Amino acid sequence: MAYPLESLLRPAYELRAAAVSALAAAGVMTKPSAFLLTRELALGLAGVLICHATWRCFAGLRILRYRANLRRQRRYVVASEDIPWSADRLFLGRGFHWDQRHTQRLHEARLPEKQDLLKPGLIGRTTEFLRDLPPEHSAVGGDPAIHGVEPAESDIWMDISDRVGHTLVLGTTRVGKTRLAEVLLTQDIRRGEVVIVFDPKGDIDLLRRVYAEAKRAGRHNEFFMFHLGHPEVSARYNPVGSFSRITEVATRIAGQLPSEGQSAAFKEFVWRFVNVMARALVALGRKPDYEQINRYASNVEPLLIDYFEHWLDGESGAAGWREEVESMAIDKKSLDKGLQSRGFRAVTLVEYARRKKLYDPIANALASTLNYEKSYFDKLVASLLPLMEKLTTGRTAALLSPDLDDASDWRPVFDWASVINLGGIVYIGLDSLSDYEVAAAVGNSMFADLTSVAGSIYKFGTGRGLPGETPARRIAIHADEFNELIGDEFIPLLNKAGGAGFQVTAYTQTWSDVEARIGSLAKAGQIAGNFNTLIMLRVKEVATAELLTSQLPEVRIVSTIVSSSVSDTNDPGDFADFASRNEDRITTESAPMLAPSDLVQLPKGQAFALIHGGQLHKIRMPLPDASHDPLMPVSLEAIGSEVRGRMEGRSNPAP
Numbered sequence: 330m331a332y333p334l335e336s337l338l339r340p341a342y343e344l345r346a347a348a349v350s351a352l353a354a355a356g357v358m359t360k361p362s363a364f365l366l367t368r369e370l371a372l373g374l375a376g377v378l379i380c381h382a383t384w385r386c387f388a389g390l391r392i393l394r395y396r397a398n399l400r401r402q403r404r405y406v407v408a409s410e411d412i413p414w415s416a417d418r419l420f421l422g423r424g425f426h427w428d429q430r431h432t433q434r435l436h437e438a439r440l441p442e443k444q445d446l447l448k449p450g451l452i453g454r455t456t457e458f459l460r461d462l463p464p465e466h467s468a469v470g471g472d473p474a475i476h477g478v479e480p481a482e483s484d485i486w487m488d489i490s491d492r493v494g495h496t497l498v499l500g501t502t503r504v505g506k507t508r509l510a511e512v513l514l515t516q517d518i519r520r521g522e523v524v525i526v527f528d529p530k531g532d533i534d535l536l537r538r539v540y541a542e543a544k545r546a547g548r549h550n551e552f553f554m555f556h557l558g559h560p561e562v563s564a565r566y567n568p569v570g571s572f573s574r575i576t577e578v579a580t581r582i583a584g585q586l587p588s589e590g591q592s593a594a595f596k597e598f599v600w601r602f603v604n605v606m607a608r609a610l611v612a613l614g615r616k617p618d619y620e621q622i623n624r625y626a627s628n629v630e631p632l633l634i635d636y637f638e639h640w641l642d643g644e645s646g647a648a649g650w651r652e653e654v655e656s657m658a659i660d661k662k663s664l665d666k667g668l669q670s671r672g673f674r675a676v677t678l679v680e681y682a683r684r685k686k687l688y689d690p691i692a693n694a695l696a697s698t699l700n701y702e703k704s705y706f707d708k709l710v711a712s713l714l715p716l717m718e719k720l721t722t723g724r725t726a727a728l729l730s731p732d733l734d735d736a737s738d739w740r741p742v743f744d745w746a747s748v749i750n751l752g753g754i755v756y757i758g759l760d761s762l763s764d765y766e767v768a769a770a771v772g773n774s775m776f777a778d779l780t781s782v783a784g785s786i787y788k789f790g791t792g793r794g795l796p797g798e799t800p801a802r803r804i805a806i807h808a809d810e811f812n813e814l815i816g817d818e819f820i821p822l823l824n825k826a827g828g829a830g831f832q833v834t835a836y837t838q839t840w841s842d843v844e845a846r847i848g849s850l851a852k853a854g855q856i857a858g859n860f861n862t863l864i865m866l867r868v869k870e871v872a873t874a875e876l877l878t879s880q881l882p883e884v885r886i887v888s889t890i891v892s893s894s895v896s897d898t899n900d901p902g903d904f905a906d907f908a909s910r911n912e913d914r915i916t917t918e919s920a921p922m923l924a925p926s927d928l929v930q931l932p933k934g935q936a937f938a939l940i941h942g943g944q945l946h947k948i949r950m951p952l953p954d955a956s957h958d959p960l961m962p963v964s965l966e967a968i969g970s971e972v973r974g975r976m977e978g979r980s981n982p983a984p
């Protein structure tokens with residue numbers, strides 16, 4: 330029979346009935362004659378009483394178990410090899426599907442009159458004392474009742490097909506976002522997917538985990554580490570070296586310039602200038618990189634001279650141009666003001682082309698940059714130079730502008746298309762705490778580059794340019810500290826890359842961080858709308874919590890009202906002197922399925938997840954154990970030297 334009130338949080342009255350039945354059974358058995366029973370009848374009656382006592386005892390114990398469950402702080406630590414995984418599902422942790430019953434139970438557990446029932450009784454206190462629980466036991470904090478409202482948990486899995494709808498993980502600091510990332514990427518690595526991990530701050534445990542799991546899955550040869558904070562052991566990557574359209578180079582660089590103040594006004598100008606340089610470099614057969622862009626941004630003339638020479642050599646209307654240019658006389662005063670401040674060689678080449686009426690779009694665009702007076706031009710591109718300076722200074726310079734001809738440099742050079750074709754596992758440490766701007770510029774260019782690769786996979790499939798069929802691979806991108814990385818470059822990656830098998834999992838503390846970084850509420854809303862799966866750990870900010878709670882329906886909460894009344898009458902003719910009335914009345918009210926305050930009280934490592942098309946699940950995630958793992962490298966240096974050994978073994982095969 331379904332009762333309107335479940336009432337699990339109460340004293341275990343059943344145990345009293347069980348005790349009475351058990352006592353009665355004992356009495357009947359010991360002295361049947363006192364009950365006027367024969368021995369056989371006493372045996373039968375005792376059997377019935379024992380059955381009743383057992384039944385009531387189980388019911389009572391269920392109540393006690395439920396109460397103990399509400400206050401149980403549980404720790405869920407698993408060894409790495411025990412993390413479950415499957416080819417077509419993703420394991421999130423243990424938990425249950427949250428529905429109206431759980432909202433009701435949580436509501437009851439919060440009532441002031443029930444608080445005594447949440448404290449351990451004498452037996453509970455004794456067992457806790459005897460079990461001598463370790464201090465970490467309670468270190469997860471929060472309100473254990475949120476998970477305790479459902480004693481029956483099971484493994485919670487999410488369909489892999491849902492992952493291309495992208496996943497957003499929100500949680501305040503130190504509540505388990507990065508550990509969850511470890512659990513998820515461990516499974517992605519075992520599943521054989523391309524795994525790309527962005528770690529702006531550089532969480533060493535995360536790096537160790539990626540490497541250990543790559544080794545466990547036998548994929549350590551596919552592992553790359555790019556780390557701006559440790560250039561000596563980092564792979565090299567040219568953020569502007571690969572593109573499907575040449576204009577991407579300018580967009581990736583100009584996109585990093587501030588959008589406010591004076592530099593915003595000149596952003597378009599800088600874009601055009603970088604674009605011209607990139608086009609000229611590509612036409613000359615050189616790969617654009619930060620170093621060249623920096624060099625030619627300070628002085629474009631050497632590039633102009635190289636390009637003009639290359640162009641005029643191939644131009645039919647310019648036969649014998651070298652001699653003509655040598656003997657050309659130019660009256661400086663007749664030139665535009667801009668050209669007057671420029672070097673002689675550059676000016677003669679531009680003049681030669683002008684007099685001969687020769688036209689080439691790149692040459693023309695390069696020449697047009699000379700029309701500005703040099704000091705004025707430098708002001709126009711002033712915002713570009715400091716950024717380029719940063720990207721090309723110090724030990725990171727060689728990482729970002731790799732010299733492919735330097736055979737003595739063992740550090741591998743990677744690009745996304747080859748990583749994807751190879752089925753790579755890439756860890757990107759951006760060291761944003763040391764240099765935020767460089768981290769953001771590199772991170773954003775990497776996203777832009779990835780988006781461009783996604784576009785090409787979408788159009789042509791993987792393995793473009795390689796012989797034979799390359800199987801389609803899923804690409805799992807884990808972006809920790811997502812708020813540090815997010816820029817305009819990320820939006821198309823979320824919008825379109827699902828079709829190319831890209832599945833982004835982004836981890837961040839508050840949604841306001843993302844809004845602040847992106848600078849527009851509408852755009853932030855667009856980003857939020859692109860995450861179909863939401864996992865919310867403990868959050869501190871109401872606006873962030875509402876990202877989940879506002880998507881949930883209202884439910885009906887049942888409460889009881891106890892009322893008693895008495896009325897008396899002074900009519901002597903009336904038989905009744907007074908009437909009394911006691912009643913328990915049930916009322917229902919509408920309440921949100923979850924309130925933001927529930928999310929503020931979640932213990933560490935616990936979350937609410939909106940999966941399978943908006944189904945709410947309460948989960949607790951495993952904490953992967955790093956301490957007893959023989960494959961876990963001790964430090965970043967150890968990983969670096971293993972990777973180096975592998976690279977050198979590969980590039981210099983033993984004779």
Ligand SMILES: Nc1ncnc2c1ncn2[C@@H]1O[C@H](COP(=O)(O)OP(=O)(O)OP(=O)(O)O)[C@@H](O)[C@H]1O
Nearest residue numbers: 469501502503504505506507508933934950951952
């Ligand atoms: N599933 C879990 N169970 C129990 N404790 C956990 C769990 N996950 C994380 N913790 C505890 O929380 C601590 C912080 O976890 P983690 O580094 O993942 O937090 P974070 O959310 O990534 O923090 P930050 O925002 O500072 O990067 C861990 O060291 C661990 O003690």
Ligand SMILES: [Mg+2]
Nearest residue numbers: 506507532809
């Ligand atoms: Mg973290």
